[in-house]
Amino acid sequence: MKESFKVTGMSCANCVANVEKAVRKINGIEEVNVNLVEELMIVSFDENKTDTGKIEEAVKKAGYGAYSLDDKEEKKEAKPQKDTQKASLIASIIIIVILMAVAMGPKWDISTNALCQLLLVIPVLILNRHFYINAFKALRSGGTNMDVLVSLGSLCALIYSLFGLFMILISFENGNHHKAMDYSMNLYFDSAGMILTLVSFGKYLESKSKSKTKDAIEGLIDMCPKKIIRIKTDENGNETEETVSLEDIKKDDVILISKGEAASVDGKVIFGSADFDESAITGESVAVRKEVGDDVTSGTMVKEGFVKVRAEYVGEESTLMKIVKMTKEAGATKAPIARLADKISAVFVPAIIIIAIVTFAVWFFITKDFETAFSNGICVLVISCPCALGLATPVAITVGMGIGAKKGILFKSAESLERLRSTDTIVFDKTGTVTKGVVSVEGEVSKDEVRETSPLAMKLLNKMGFETIMLTGDKKDKALKIAGEAGVSSVRYELKPEDKAGIVQDLQKEGKKILMVGDGINDAPALASAEVGMAMGAGKDIAIECADVVLMHSDLLDVVRAIRLSQKTIRNIKENLFWAFFYNVLMIPVAAGVMQPLIGLKLNPMIGAACMSLSSICVCLNAIRLMGVKLDKKTDTDINQNAETQAKENISNSDANNYNVSGCECELNANKGEKNMISFTVNGMMCAHCKKHVEDALMDIDGVVSAVADLDAKKVNIETDRDIDINRLKEAVKQAGYEAE
Numbered sequence: 001m002k003e004s005f006k007v008t009g010m011s012c013a014n015c016v017a018n019v020e021k022a023v024r025k026i027n028g029i030e031e032v033n034v035n036l037v038e039e040l041m042i043v044s045f046d047e048n049k050t051d052t053g054k055i056e057e058a059v060k061k062a063g064y065g066a067y068s069l070d071d072k073e074e075k076k077e078a079k080p081q082k083d084t085q086k087a088s089l090i091a092s093i094i095i096i097v098i099l100m101a102v103a104m105g106p107k108w109d110i111s112t113n114a115l116c117q118l119l120l121v122i123p124v125l126i127l128n129r130h131f132y133i134n135a136f137k138a139l140r141s142g143g144t145n146m147d148v149l150v151s152l153g154s155l156c157a158l159i160y161s162l163f164g165l166f167m168i169l170i171s172f173e174n175g176n177h178h179k180a181m182d183y184s185m186n187l188y189f190d191s192a193g194m195i196l197t198l199v200s201f202g203k204y205l206e207s208k209s210k211s212k213t214k215d216a217i218e219g220l221i222d223m224c225p226k227k228i229i230r231i232k233t234d235e236n237g238n239e240t241e242e243t244v245s246l247e248d249i250k251k252d253d254v255i256l257i258s259k260g261e262a263a264s265v266d267g268k269v270i271f272g273s274a275d276f277d278e279s280a281i282t283g284e285s286v287a288v289r290k291e292v293g294d295d296v297t298s299g300t301m302v303k304e305g306f307v308k309v310r311a312e313y314v315g316e317e318s319t320l321m322k323i324v325k326m327t328k329e330a331g332a333t334k335a336p337i338a339r340l341a342d343k344i345s346a347v348f349v350p351a352i353i354i355i356a357i358v359t360f361a362v363w364f365f366i367t368k369d370f371e372t373a374f375s376n377g378i379c380v381l382v383i384s385c386p387c388a389l390g391l392a393t394p395v396a397i398t399v400g401m402g403i404g405a406k407k408g409i410l411f412k413s414a415e416s417l418e419r420l421r422s423t424d425t426i427v428f429d430k431t432g433t434v435t436k437g438v439v440s441v442e443g444e445v446s447k448d449e450v451r452e453t454s455p456l457a458m459k460l461l462n463k464m465g466f467e468t469i470m471l472t473g474d475k476k477d478k479a480l481k482i483a484g485e486a487g488v489s490s491v492r493y494e495l496k497p498e499d500k501a502g503i504v505q506d507l508q509k510e511g512k513k514i515l516m517v518g519d520g521i522n523d524a525p526a527l528a529s530a531e532v533g534m535a536m537g538a539g540k541d542i543a544i545e546c547a548d549v550v551l552m553h554s555d556l557l558d559v560v561r562a563i564r565l566s567q568k569t570i571r572n573i574k575e576n577l578f579w580a581f582f583y584n585v586l587m588i589p590v591a592a593g594v595m596q597p598l599i600g601l602k603l604n605p606m607i608g609a610a611c612m613s614l615s616s617i618c619v620c621l622n623a624i625r626l627m628g629v630k631l632d633k634k635t636d637t638d639i640n641q642n643a644e645t646q647a648k649e650n651i652s653n654s655d656a657n658n659y660n661v662s663g664c665e666c667e668l669n670a671n672k673g674e675k676n677m678i679s680f681t682v683n684g685m686m687c688a689h690c691k692k693h694v695e696d697a698l699m700d701i702d703g704v705v706s707a708v709a710d711l712d713a714k715k716v717n718i719e720t721d722r723d724i725d726i727n728r729l730k731e732a733v734k735q736a737g738y739e740a741e
Helices: 013-024 052-061 078-104 110-127 130-140 146-173 177-184 189-213 215-221 319-332 338-367 370-383 386-406 414-420 430-434 454-463 476-486 499-509 521-529 541-546 557-591 605-628 688-699 726-735
Strands: 002-008 029-035 040-045 065-068 227-233 239-245 254-257 266-277 288-290 301-313 409-411 425-429 435-442 445-450 467-471 490-492 514-518 532-536 549-551 659-661 664-668 676-683 704-710 715-720
Touching (some): 002 052, 013 029, 013 052, 013 130, 040 052, 052 065, 078 110, 078 189, 110 146, 110 177, 130 146, 146 189, 146 338, 146 370, 146 605, 189 605, 338 370, 338 557, 370 557, 386 409, 386 414, 386 557, 386 605, 409 414, 409 557, 414 532, 414 557, 425 521, 430 435, 430 445, 430 467, 430 476, 445 476, 454 467, 454 476, 454 557, 454 704, 454 715, 467 476, 467 499, 476 490, 499 514, 499 521, 514 557, 521 532, 676 726, 688 704, 688 726
Parallel strands (some): 425 467, 425 514, 467 490, 514 532
Antiparallel strands (some): 002 040, 227 239, 227 254, 254 301, 266 288, 266 301, 490 664, 659 664, 676 715, 704 715
């Protein structure tokens, strides 16, 4: 079985490694993944060999807190704990300011001043004792983490200062005031407290930054109302309404959903009728009428009317919560790019401790100055930052997956998010993927229509350098017609269901990295065979199960968006890793005093602690930049100009290149006319209805092949098969009641 746990007390990649190592030692553990940003642990285990209690105990023995997310009692303690941490930080800052004033101010009496510093630093050490406690637990369990470095730095400063205080008192007792003055100038009580306070402050800012990375996922949860009207019927048939929370709703409960409210459960309408906006789940911009007997999906909103719905799937079983759970669990997995950081983090803390000892020894040997050697050694300890390395990947992955989830693009793992950017060939199933998959009967003729956005999606993918291949069981003439309308690079027709996986495997033998997009049961083997399998959300469950990525909106433009999101996220991770590595490579030698004999640059341990905290914050802030990514940007500057475009447009029938693959004839698409792309800003669109009005107004113009309005970007993208004056297009938008620029 699989269970989710909240893990507290983690501060860096070493903490993640310690937790995973402790849990893996338990008999019956099959897989464990920990997400530092979400503080989430996903454990797969044999329930006949172990249980959640043993897992929680193992994590606690490793020096961290853990509880199952099903335990509501533990959840309630989270906020008071955060409030306590904030109060401790404020108190520490106030005391440290006073301590600094005493340490740096006039010394009316040397021994009294030193004793005052000791008395002031004690409450700071007590308030931040968790650093020492966590470090001790980590060392006891055979691991190391950031707390070990911080605690060592602070503890060394404290011990040396206690020695200095002792020597001051002895010197005064012996009448050696000059020696007492020397020791008073080298007390580090303020550094001992300041190191802990600055790191605590940095962790507080870091946690605030990390919380922003979770906004996209939390936004999904916010789509469900916090208070729900439940209808109860007594034995006489009298109905009463009561307001309850989402957790109180059970299967078969009847709930009332009125205008402006979102469905909190998946269920069936038993009374009333209403227009539902399902765009968040299905991507359909037009409201759908729901009447008695129709299904209602969680996360969809009533635009007009009201209904009574009998709950069928509630809580974790509802569609919306499944999306949230899938996204969070995917965030707990690790992308291959994270392995380098994990390997370095595993040896980072021991290596830093060794470097600090060597730094002290070298400086003491060269200068015979204990204070200089000691200061440089401590500075190495507190300036080194395993946090930045540990955060580089998970914060970007969390943001990227959260953005995808809000757009209806669900990645099942961090690995699939990374692999997607490396694909170069996209294989599409035809029915229900490139086409609508809905047969409309006109007399005796049935027609499977190409999706409105498919031509634009293919054009963008071809420009991005992807080869696009459509697979179909249709006869040659029909296959070529659909391929021409959709704009794919090539088509393979007259295929049997079992041929699809074979074609994918043959393409892989040619060295191509395959993204397979499909929606049916017969697509499952091909989806599983490809480097990345992508399933349309409206497809069959088995296809979705076999896929690495699920497109909830069943829109091929989401293929473009998913690839762009993958590219942007991995680029962000690489930036984070670069700056994390660069920071440590640059600052550790500076802290060790390498620049001191050259330009006289010497870092104080307190400055080192501040730099360490700042590096983690910068990594988080860089990841947050992903939130501003424009997945719908259609300009050429956003397309990889260096990619070799493999799509062959405007190929006539006489130029068609016939060849055999897995015994099935394959032919480049033919008779594809030149199409133009036009894009401009539209202001005034507020909802899905506005989007539809703008698109309909443009589609009424002769020569417009497709028109896709984007509410977020406030733009409309139009594809035409002839030259059309842009002013004519803008005038149509204005006539529909909107502003065009």
